[in-house]
Amino acid sequence: MTSQWPQNQYNKKKYFAEQYVDNSDSAIIAIDIDEIVVIYNQTAEDIMGIPADEVLGKQFCELQERKLGTQDSILLNTLRIGRPYSHVEANIETPLGVMNVMAFTTLVKDKNDNVIGGILSIRDVTGQKxxxxxxxxxxxxxxxxxxxxxxxxxxxxxxxxxxxxxxxxxxxxxxxxxxxxxxxxxxxxxxxxxxxxxxxxxxxRPTVPIKRTTGIHNTLDEIVLLTEGELYIKNIKLIKEYDHNCPTVKVDVEQIKQVFLNLVTNAIAAMPEKGSLTIRTVYDRFENAIRIYFSDTGIGIDHSIIDSIFDPFFTTKEEGTGLGLTVSYRIIENHGGKIEVQSRPGEGTSFIVTIPAYRQ
The missing domain is CATH 1.10.287.130 (Signal transduction histidine kinase, dimerisation/phosphotransfer (DHp) domain)
Structure with missing residues (x-):
């Protein structure tokens, strides 16, 4: 049986390089001196959401219209001014959602030290961030x-x-x-x-949760009952969208009520004149977790402060302590869950609470 393993040293090197590019966890895009795409690996397809057959052999600048992200310019600059980039951080929109990435570029030269192309490598660092x-x-x-x-x-x-x-x-x-x-x-x-x-x-000293099995919808309904008077006075429409396939959870009910009440109260405060509050639950079978969405149509949160809202003592309310969301974050964290926020100024805000479902 004839071995398919390359015997020539050059072929071995080429084989290893091809295997690295094809199987790399980083998106790798290479262009030649004419700025035509010559390498575009599988990870690049996954991150960019554009098939390789629509990219290879075409001018790289044409891809800017396809929203490749902010990294496209550093590859062109690398080739045009002859200076590689390292450790360029950015957030890019991908088919998988917003991704934190670290980008690097390098020049490709021939034996005579002439530049013949450039390579862009994009590594997903979302988990690390x-x-x-x-x-x-x-x-x-x-x-x-x-x-x-x-x-x-x-x-x-x-x-x-x-x-x-x-x-x-x-x-x-x-x-x-x-x-x-x-x-x-x-x-x-x-x-x-x-x-x-x-x-x-x-x-x-975060209180150790005294957990018991309960239905998440029962807890939500109790919070709605507590706040329905204020919702009525402010002419806020309440919409409940419950996923009735949600299993039970094992939580400290009083602590979880404190979190939900805080989120509903904040949503009401964000809508000074009418609006709507949607409370939605979704069961994620893959993560075996329940997500609870509190979405309002209020004033939204400015992007310049959204990263600070869970910080202790940070508040935009005149009489606020700045501890409500901090305590809520700590409670959910102690339950093995997480709390996130999405907001568009002038359109509204959504807080998403994820709680592990109870495993019998």
Whole structure:
């Protein structure tokens, strides 16, 4: 039996290079000195969403109209000015969704050191970016948590004394007395401070979820019941789109209610004059998880701040603490899920909560 393995050293090198290009996890696109595409591997097809037979042998500049992304110019620049690029980060739209990529280019030269082409390599670093963001958030929570714990204890002790003396003082005045009203206002404000301190402590020492099996739709309906009065007053239409194939979940119901209530309240606040709030559930069988969408038609979130909305103390509300979404993020994370946001300014916002389904 004759071996198909190349015997010539040049052929071996060519064979290895072809195998690397064909099987690489990176998208590899090469053009010659005339800017014609000569290499376009399978990963490039997957990321770009354009078949190789529509690309190979054609001018690379023509592909800019096909929305190859921001990396096309660096390949042409590499060839035209003779300078390769390294570690160029960008976000590109692909058939698989928005992808974080790292791009590199290199020049191809002949034996006489003449430039004969250029190569672009695009590597998907979406997972790496998500991991980095998760680490940064965890570090933020750790630092803020330590600070919050110290402040909370120092503030709560004198508050307890003040509250006790105010309650004693209230007994010395009749209920109709003006002083009694002032005392009640002070007690209410102390209660509000205590609530904020409780959220501080949740950042410092996240409560271990006391999980029980429940249906996610029952929990959502309870939140809708709590907020239907405010929805009615603001003339906000509620749309429920439940996937009735959703299995049960095993969660701390009170903590999950806190998250859902916070998201619904934020959606209502984003629609000062009528609008619609859609609560939709979807069961992902592949991930065995349930996604809950809270989509409003409100003012939306500006792209310049959308990456900061889960940060501690970040708020756009005059009376907000900036802890609601941070605590919600921490709760969902403690349940092995995730919470994401998508928004278009002037059109609305969607928060997507993913919770693992219960496995018997």
């Amino acid at each position: 998500q991991l980095e963001e998760k680490v940064v958030k965890a570090e933020k929570f750790s630092v803020i948590g330590e600070l919050a714990a110290g402040i909370a204890h120092e503030v709560r002790n004198p508050l307890t004394s003040i509250k006790g003396f105010l309650q004693l003082l209230a007994q010395r005045f009749p209920k109709t007395d003006q002083v009694q009203q002032y005392i009640n206002i002070m007690l209410d404000e102390i209660s509000r401070i205590n609530y904020i301190i409780s959220e501080f402590l949740l950042l410092a």
